[in-house]
Amino acid sequence: xxxxxxxxxxxxxxxxxxxxxxxxxxxGFNGLSWYQQREGQAPVFLSYVVLDGLKDSGxxxxxxxxxxxxxxxxxxxxxxxxxxxxxxxxxxRNSGTYQRFGxxxxxxxxx
Amino acid sequence: GxxxxxxxxxxxxxxxxxxxxxxxxNFNHDTMYWYRQDSGKGLRLIYYSITENDLQKxxxxxxxxxxxxxxxxxxxxxxxxxxxxxxxxLCASSSLxxxxxxxxxxxxxxxxx
Numbered sequence: 001x002x003x004x005x006x007x008x009x010x011x012x013x014x015x016x017x018x019x020x021x022x023x024x025x026x027x028g029f030n031g032l033s034w035y036q037q038r039e040g041q042a043p044v045f046l047s048y049v050v051l052d053g054l055k056d057s058g059x060x061x062x063x064x065x066x067x068x069x070x071x072x073x074x075x076x077x078x079x080x081x082x083x084x085x086x087x088x089x090x091x092x093r094n095s096g097t098y099q100r101f102g103x104x105x106x107x108x109x110x111x
Numbered sequence: 112g113x114x115x116x117x118x119x120x121x122x123x124x125x126x127x128x129x130x131x132x133x134x135x136x137n138f139n140h141d142t143m144y145w146y147r148q149d150s151g152k153g154l155r156l157i158y159y160s161i162t163e164n165d166l167q168k169x170x171x172x173x174x175x176x177x178x179x180x181x182x183x184x185x186x187x188x189x190x191x192x193x194x195x196x197x198x199x200x201l202c203a204s205s206s207l208x209x210x211x212x213x214x215x216x217x218x219x220x221x222x223x224x
Contacts, residue, residue, distance in 0.1 A: 033211060042217045043154075043213075045214070087153065087154065099213060
């Protein structure tokens with residue numbers, strides 16, 4: 001079947017890092033996006049990956065392994081304001097235009 | 112930049128009632144979406160419209176109708192509200208050509224009593 005899985009919760013300490021994992025199964029992978037969603041707010045786009053490897057975007061980096069159906073979002077030098085839900089979304093050739101979302105990971109950054 | 116405006120922000124309905132949610136975008140995007148977000152279940156696609164005059168069912172279309180009145184607007188109708196239903200409905204849009212980034216509205220929070 002096709003699905004996108006993420007752990008429900010993650011806790012990390014301010015000043016350190018957090019890795020938000022996403023695993024997916026799809027019949028024809030066509031790109032993966034990451035979004036940040038603060039409580040009561042709309043999701044906001046962070047990054048898009050379609051090729052294997054690490055994509056460094058400063059505070060956020062994203063990794064993709066298509067052969068393993070796996071991606072992660074890496075947040076470094078965490079701040080309290082990074083506390084939010086992080087959503088992974090996969091586009092495949094069956095879904096075409098739209099992205100299939102995971103359940104999201106709620107990250108709590110503690111002092 | 113553009114903005115997606117959803118109305119109303121909060122909607123309280125009665126069981127069996129037909130309810131309509133509205134969405135407007137000024138990005139001039141071709142593609143628009145309606146997602147439902149329930150706690151612990153992520154975003155699930157209800158309907159989407161690739162271009163004006165197009166309508167496609169998503170994974171959760173049963174119990175809903177949608178209408179793409181013009182390029183900038185996309186409305187969603189809950190055909191018969193279910194008692195104790197509570198969810199946030201998110202409208203979104205993207206460019207047909209460069210649709211890697213999807214822009215979202217702030218949502219309509221539905222409560223059915």
